[in-house]
Amino acid sequence: MNDMPSSTVTTDFERIFHPRRIAIVGVSTRGPGFGSGIFHSLRTIGFEGEIFLVNPKGGTLDGVPILPSVADIPGAIDFAIIAVQARAVPEALELCRRKGAAGAEIFSSGFKELGTEEGRLLEQQVVQVARRGIRVIGPNCFGIYCPASGLTVLPGPDLSRESGPVAFLSQSGGMAIDFANTGKSIGLRFSKMVSFGNGADLREVELLRYLTDDAETGVITLYIEGVADGAAFFDAMRAAARRKPVIVYKGGLSNAGARAVQSHTASMGGSRRIWRAMLRQVNAVQVRDLPEMSQAALAFAMLPPRPFRRISVLGGGGALGVAAADAAEPFGLTIPAFDPPLVERIEAILPRPGSSAGNPVDVANPFVAPEVLKEVLLLAAEDPRIELQIFISLLSHYKNMARMMGLPVKEVAPYRDLAAHFQEVARRTGKPVVVVLPNPRRGLDHLDVVEMIALARRTFMAHGIVVFDELHEALRAIGHLNVHYGRKTV
Amino acid sequence: MNDMPSSTVTTDFERIFHPRRIAIVGVSTRGPGFGSGIFHSLRTIGFEGEIFLVNPKGGTLDGVPILPSVADIPGAIDFAIIAVQARAVPEALELCRRKGAAGAEIFSSGFKELGTEEGRLLEQQVVQVARRGIRVIGPNCFGIYCPASGLTVLPGPDLSRESGPVAFLSQSGGMAIDFANTGKSIGLRFSKMVSFGNGADLREVELLRYLTDDAETGVITLYIEGVADGAAFFDAMRAAARRKPVIVYKGGLSNAGARAVQSHTASMGGSRRIWRAMLRQVNAVQVRDLPEMSQAALAFAMLPPRPFRRISVLGGGGALGVAAADAAEPFGLTIPAFDPPLVERIEAILPRPGSSAGNPVDVANPFVAPEVLKEVLLLAAEDPRIELQIFISLLSHYKNMARMMGLPVKEVAPYRDLAAHFQEVARRTGKPVVVVLPNPRRGLDHLDVVEMIALARRTFMAHGIVVFDELHEALRAIGHLNVHYGRKTV
Structure with missing residues (x-):
């Protein structure tokens, strides 16, 4: 954590949300896996950019050759999807950085959320690579869904390609895919969705600031288990809610919920009363569950x-x-x-x-x-x-x-x-x-x-x-x- | 209201819920109507008893001859379904009584719920006939649904024939059909359902007492807009809740709700606070809407x-x-x-x-x-x-x-x-x-x-x-x- 703070790095969100050339690092040719799963999802949803597959064992997947290393990709990449074992993640991320990727999403779990010293150290290494100039989403996440570009979260091969005004930031991947599916069912359309899991690098504050200025986003929704920096978060919330509605589903407000948060994304919770007061103060809308969040987003998206x-x-x-x-x-x-x-x-x-x-x-x-x-x-x-x-x-x-x-x-x-x-x-x-x-x-x-x-x-x-x-x-x-x-x- | 109180009349609920011979008074051979509608519903759900159709104009409906008068029905009937115009209801009811019917349901509206003097007088006449020895469900109702006998509410041709432990008493016909359909969708099975509308004769108190002793009923649910006799109602509730769970959805607890109740079933509402306290005192379960009632009934029906x-x-x-x-x-x-x-x-x-x-x-x-x-x-x-x-x-x-x-x-x-x-x-x-x-x-x-x-x-x-x-x-x-x-x- 001795590197420069990430906020001084210029982040090319355009290349992260609308990449033209992406790498999937860690595709397996045998059986289901996160890497081959996301490849299948991107193909099914119709991602139009170029996809490069990487696995030291080589081979092909659905007719696409698998390169042995990120270094073997011809030319630069915009974005990378990393699904290798936790221990191999920092090196893979560094190779993506050298290939010019503006960002990477890391599906792999086995980091801070384990509560082990090894997990903590691995996450620190990810942060160190990120500080050198590649923005990281995750680890322990489902990544980005952006209907306009065709990037989709891991279990989202059949999500909608129609864009709309609602953005979603989520510490939970499951919540992201459920919200994306619910939205598709009820006619809610999304601008961008980010499941950021442990949020080792990019997380609520920076993403909120980005969405506040994002012309494609008219309504911001969040599923938050805990925040890294309370003061910065509420500043960002206040600024966002002045520009557009912000709807917050805070998980873990009960005793047992806070315990579950701890083992889920290793975040610190916070009391029910404090959150309610803070959210009210910044004029954010608080909801209690996914159905209520979906319905509130629908109302804000469609009513004057x-x-x-x-x-x-x-x-x-x-x-x-x-x-x-x-x-x-x-x-x-x-x-x-x-x-x-x-x-x-x-x-x-x-x-x-x-x-x-x-x-x-x-x-x-x-x-x-x-x-x-x-x-x-x-x-x-x-x-x-x-x-x-x-x-x-x-x-x-x-x-x-x-x-x-x-x-x-x-x-x-x-x-x-x-x-x-x-x-x-x-x-x-x-x-x-x-x-x-x-x-x-x-x-x-x-x-x-x-x-x-x-x-x-x-x-x-x-x-x-x-x-x-x-x-x-x-x-x-x-x-x-x-x-x-x-x-x-x- | 000068006749003897209905509670001294012995009511043959068996013949009301499980009739073998019924009359439908007021079938129309032209276009949709309540009479032909209920005939269609009973046929579709597979009611096995004999059905006699009555209309002064005669004719046939789906091959069944229409008799000019109830008096023309050969032999006695157990139960009657009355769908003639409000003004013709008292006479039709009296004829059914003379035919030996233990009860009748009156679909027709145009009674007390209108708030007119004519409506009030007509309803009084219905009560007078009832006191002579025929129990009345309605008017302004959808009637009885009893899966075991195949009696069904007016818009319920496709309700389940499987019996189960849940009984429902409802001042609203729409609530009855919605609950019956919801129940079928979620696997909730019913013993008996009574939409009693204005409740001119049989209503919450007597029906509650009946269900309290009814061996087919394990859980009692109610949709109540207002009660005729508060003290008797709460006594009946207390007695019922000692024997089996009683779930109450009280409609009209808000100001606007009370106003809507007035024009719906002409009942008097009551304050939110008083109802909550009373229901708690008799150990009834209070719910706020139909979904909550369905789910509570499911839990009581299936869990120890x-x-x-x-x-x-x-x-x-x-x-x-x-x-x-x-x-x-x-x-x-x-x-x-x-x-x-x-x-x-x-x-x-x-x-x-x-x-x-x-x-x-x-x-x-x-x-x-x-x-x-x-x-x-x-x-x-x-x-x-x-x-x-x-x-x-x-x-x-x-x-x-x-x-x-x-x-x-x-x-x-x-x-x-x-x-x-x-x-x-x-x-x-x-x-x-x-x-x-x-x-x-x-x-x-x-x-x-x-x-x-x-x-x-x-x-x-x-x-x-x-x-x-x-x-x-x-x-x-x-x-x-x-x-x-x-x-x-x-």
């Missing part, structure tokens, strides 16, 4: 950057209205009752009896025509207090109608019409429409419903309508928006 | 009737261990660290490096062999403090392995072996094994993973291993067990 405090809730089924009202209150959202004249106008177009137009609006049955729902939303938006509208769609009920009609449910459920209408409503009223798509039908006999709901989600999202699975999740996500932008504007 | 305070958590991925620890604490669950000798024995069989054996146990990668996982669980169970084990399975990761092998993921993911091993572990150790099956892969390109996870869930459940989607949900459900049985045993 402002708080929404008074909302309307529309849905098929009175209990849903009741549930909406109950769930909204803890998040500081109110569902103001409409004035009687407006109620009458809404009632006039809803099916009777059974419906209720007071806000929440109960549209009484799941098969109300999309055109009618559009009119109801347009009317509800006339209440000047309403800032955002939530529509709880019971599309799964079309399964019964489809069965009676002898048609596939995906052809019967009117999600295309709904998406077009809701988009128009949002545009004409200037008030976002949020859709909740609960699906109680998801067993083996309802895989067709699962597919239809996935199609509906994609269609709504393509029309700029954000979709959540459960009402409670939508309200919580909007609550996060209010906390972040509410603090800002006050 | 006792608290579980100290648990082990095993999973693939260190962050999952961290997350487990963090999530356990708020529910009063502890994850005690194993003693060093046990840690060493577990470490000896886990893949190295990357794993961690302290509890939470991080098995380091998602592809550890089922036999090894069995051994780890057997070892962990040796810690005498551990009362229950949670295994977080990352089966969705087998998608990548399946792709490389060119096989369907459902053939590659080893859920059958895992289920058999976990069942053996639970049997040999006497400590339940709970499985969490998170699935971040659920978009259109991962429908095969969704199917595999559904197959895995069914297989685990068939081996007596209870499955939850998310760790947080499993912990919360176990927390409910602890609250209920903890109070009981203290």
